[in-house]
Amino acid sequence: MARVRDPNLGWLKFFKIIFGEPLEKTTAFLSAWISYKPDDVVAAVDEVVDAVIDETLNFNRPIQFSDDLEHVYPIPFRKKERSLVPAKYLNSQQSKTGSNYLAYIVEQPEECDAKIVITVKSSADHFEHREAIRQSWAPREARKEDVQVVFLVGQGSDVINDEIKEEFFKHKDLVIGNYVDSYQNLTIKAMTGIDWRARNCHNAEFVLAVDDDTFVNLDDMMTHLQRLPEEENFIECSERTVTKGKVWREGQWAVSEDQYEFDVYPNYCNGPCYLMPVETADLLLGASRTTPSDHPADDVFISGILRVKTEVPLIQYTRTGAPGWCQELNNRKPRLPQRMVKEHLKKSQL
Template identity: 35%
Template sequence: MAVRRCLKVLLCGSLFLAFGLFCSQLSQTTERASGPWFGVFSPSKTGIDFSSLFSEDLPKPKCQKGQVLLILVTSHPGHRASRKAIRRTWAHQDEGSAYSWQVIFLVGGTLDTELDWHVYNEHAVHGDILMGNYMDTYRNLTLKVMHGMKWAVDRCHPQYILKTDDDCFVNTDRLPSFLRAHNPSPKLYVGSVFSEEKRIVIRNPSSKWYVSQWDYGHSMYPPYASGIGYILSLDTAMLVVGFAKIVPPIPVEDAYIGILSERSKVRPLSSARFAKHNVKWSICNYRYLMVIHGLRPEDQILAQKNVWRARTSCNHSTEVTNWK
């Protein structure tokens, strides 16, 4: 009887120890890869806690303070082909560039050790990835962008910030010089602004753009630019980041920027230079367009070649020098 009781005690002790180790490992994994939202949107009535978004898993990229343009590109950790294509095309700078600019990729965490390892190696080679302390999901895109904005404002102080996605082409051949020469005024927020009927808040829980009444009480968003690409001047970005600390976030990144800009009293300027669709643009269109959405990695090369051709092939046409 005593032996049997002893065996029961040992068995219970072993199970308790194993359970404790499991909980400890689970806690460490969750702490490493989670943020305020862990995979799904969690309702909040407070602003963004920026301190929770920064991860120490990956060294921060370096940036040159005061450069004309900083481009923040949202990218999933697994989109290595997209990042590679961008680095080879519009993120590549000629040695004789008149204005300084930089491209940084924004990624979140995963629970895939191998995928994280690839991201670490990629950053070790290129030094252009900013990793955040949140799961890399579509519903956490707001956190990803605000994390990038906060880092850019605090560390880099660029004159302008462009937010775009890794399936977009950016005309870096013209954009930095255009911003320096032709931007009309401070407090800039420009992109492809949605019409009123496209700004209705979606309440269908099955939609990836779903926002509950609790998350946002109004039935329509204020004017905002499409997330394919929008530019904020530094003063606007500082206001947006400041209000994000007190304005509850929603899981629709570009609409949230519109909400913050409204609080900042900065109205978005709509420009056809930001194209939501990739069509068969003429060579001369590349003297005008700044952001084009919907490119596969292999499409980036053709778009870059068209930019180079437009340098000499379209000198007969008058260059448009405003955002319209």
């Protein structure tokens, strides 16, 4: 039986952007011809198209951002990325192997009317980090009405848990989970944020995921949102994209071969900062229902594994060419809370 192709091919759309309407008849003919060819011919044509995008159109290159850019576009999804994800994650059988992440939540904000929801992954004992964020780039009294910031935390010692409860009743901006707050549970932590937003923030348009050592310039972010494509699924690596990321077998970020059998990950967004429309977040959340959540690195799981499973493209910038409104201050360096406030003061004086 002949394979039927979707006429709205991603590469066809981008050919038109580059070359305009004169190319339309040629690509329409090519699409019709492919529709009646066997899989091996389709694969060969796809490979040629990939090569054209790579070498001729230069469309599979990261964006070198500049303030005069009016629009940014995702790189077309490359189906060969699926070969970098183990089959156990890509399998979409009806039996649910993923998690109901809402079940992990024990305390959460009651209201959410914002258009932009920012979820901040925070270690349970990082009280000063969270307070620094409230006092710098996300103070409640100065926060824009269409932005809501929530902190994602798990369980620590009894003393820490008691302090977290006090913090919650004071600020009402924590999503508290009943999982152990550890590196191995980062994926659960991040996914509780996505699930909480889907259930509670019905007016949201974008979801931004950041770490608690990240400084966000909200004004610049709001301006940047106008550059993003409308009515398209994508994940924007707003700070940095990891390409050909190595799967570490030893050390803090070790992943066993049973968890991930390949040695290299598909491209994914570096954890401190990635952005997506809510439609994309909902798509990833749906895919997570049939995906094992055993990979500890949330950025790999969400912007790598789930993205590839749902064939969502990336908006990818060069290493030194990101938009700049999202800046990692690095938890491993000392005095981060003070540096967070200092960065805010510097930005506010510009």
